[in-house]
Amino acid sequence: MDILYQVFIDPFVQMVELPDFLLQVLWEGFVSGILYALIALGFVLIFKASGVFNFAQGIMVVFAALSLVGLYALGLPAYVALIATIAIMGVLAYVVERTIFHHLVNQPDIILLMATIGLTYFLIGFGEFVFGGDPKVMITEELGLPTGSTAFDVLGGLVILQHIDIAAAVIAIIMVLALAVFFNKTRIGRALRAVADDHQAALSVGISLDQIWVIVWFAAGIVALATGIMWGARSDVSFALEIVAFKALPVLILGGFTSIPGAIVGGLIIGIGEKIGEIYWGPLVGGGIESWLAYVIALIFLLFRPQGLFGEKIIERV
């Protein structure tokens, strides 16, 4: 009975007794959820437009952030470094398309996935080779992003909000809106969706696959840069972020592989669920459950709604 009490009653008692702490936990979860969502957004972009599950998105985030910091360290002004990094992501998109995906049109999904795993490995080696493996500090202030924090007095306690987190949320919302417009209202956006449905059919109606893939990889690169800046501002810029990128997979399962709003909602569910689980239920089993809770949530979810919250019904049932 005692264990039942600890699992089913006690966490909720704690939540009600310390509402300000709960609020702080929720906010922390919300913020990490936004960052998961931003990573997932890069995945969705490429998956939606080319059917490639881009495993390298996580490392692209690190790579973009490292380039930005590295260029700034070379003496470039912050905004020039930013523009140069965007250019680098463009070059990366072009090279990736030319050297890899140009040759893999219409291959099975699993081959495409493995190609991006190879790309991940290459980029890790390349990034460490060029920038070194040690963590670096993100140039938050130089880019004009807000720093510092505000404490709010609510529910009998203090809730602290970091300004950079608020900025991250705002940027995520802007990016999602822009992408939604891009996908649904523009010519290129519609071409992207055609490519996602069927490579060969899109080719046969005169859509240039090469061009489309460069565009989406570039867009994903910009999303990666934004994610990298936000993440780097919260902690250091290092290859440790790579492991965080694995969280994007459960986020996508939850939100659906092709849905941009799904990526956001999924990210928030995983982010908040993880924090709540860790704080209130984690101590029962010794803590640290954050590392796998997201996957278990996704697994349970998979059994009931395999296409995700907003996804199209594309899953192959066996």
Add this chain to the structure above:
Amino acid sequence: MLYREAGQFKTTYEADQAVFPILQDRIGVVVILVIALLIPLIASDFVLASIMIPFLIFAMATIGLNVLTGYAGQLSLGTGAFMGVGAYACYKLTTFFPDVNIIILVVLSGIFSAGIGIVFGLPSLRIKGLYLAVTTLAAQFFLEWCFIRIPWLYNYNNSGAIEVPERTGLGGFVLAGPASPPVTRYYVVLGIVVVTTLIMKNVIRGRIGRTWMMIRDMDIAAELMGVRPLFTKLSAFAVSSYICGVAGAMMVFFWLGAAEPSSFSITLSFQILFMAILGGLGSLIGCFFGAAFIWILPVVLRTGLPEIGIDIGAETVEHVSRMIVGALIIFFLVVEPHGLARLWQIGKEKLRVWPFPYA
């Protein structure tokens, strides 16, 4: 005309069903085995302990992954964790039964890994592809967490690591622990790997292996032809995890001597996956090629580059070999999706008509 089967007639069903029907192949296998047995005569302890033993162990783990991903078509990113289960199971077994021969315990520890593999393979009945990758990632992170958080698994050690106690096998040979000479460990590992490879070669040729390949190539058609997906997929998970588990146990007991939970991290899973891709998915000999390539490449770079006048540090070697491996994976996927094993096969076919390329 180095390589022909012309004139080699088969007059019995046994001869037709032989593992190596061509004389040259049989000679080749015998030669390779003899070389493998004689290597300790010329190789130093260092070469045995840090190149040959890990190479064989990685080849074993790659065979395990290849059964699942290459033959049964289920992508797995949790190989490292299944190896960890084998290692920890073996560690617990040897604390419970200190008098039992360590080789038996190593072989038995794979069973625990197989059990865990079946549990995490269950979702494969409903989902596949990328979605399945999530469940294997869940296995990876969950099991890694277990290795850290369940002190019973590492006998409440303060360091949180498992350390291999000294164990002697038949005839008083010291097989595990710091005092065991690399030569004996090499022969034990070689024996287990050779036996496993032979068994797997036959399993894959046989009924079970063929059903795995049917499920991989087209599951719905396979089901219509009377293949039971439940049994087929779970057996693939069980066999794969068993082999990975034994490889993990060997890794700790015959190579590393001690292991932390981080030894079985996702990095290891990816390393094994790369070996499988580079060597060739769906090929046993490819597992050895892949393991040799990825394990020996950094060693060659580390010793070879200073020889030709390029002086680079150990860290740079690590980065460069990562880049090369990544680039090679992409190269192989684009140019030769069947990996090194396919190159080997092409080589054999060329030799068959040599010196007349169009004969």
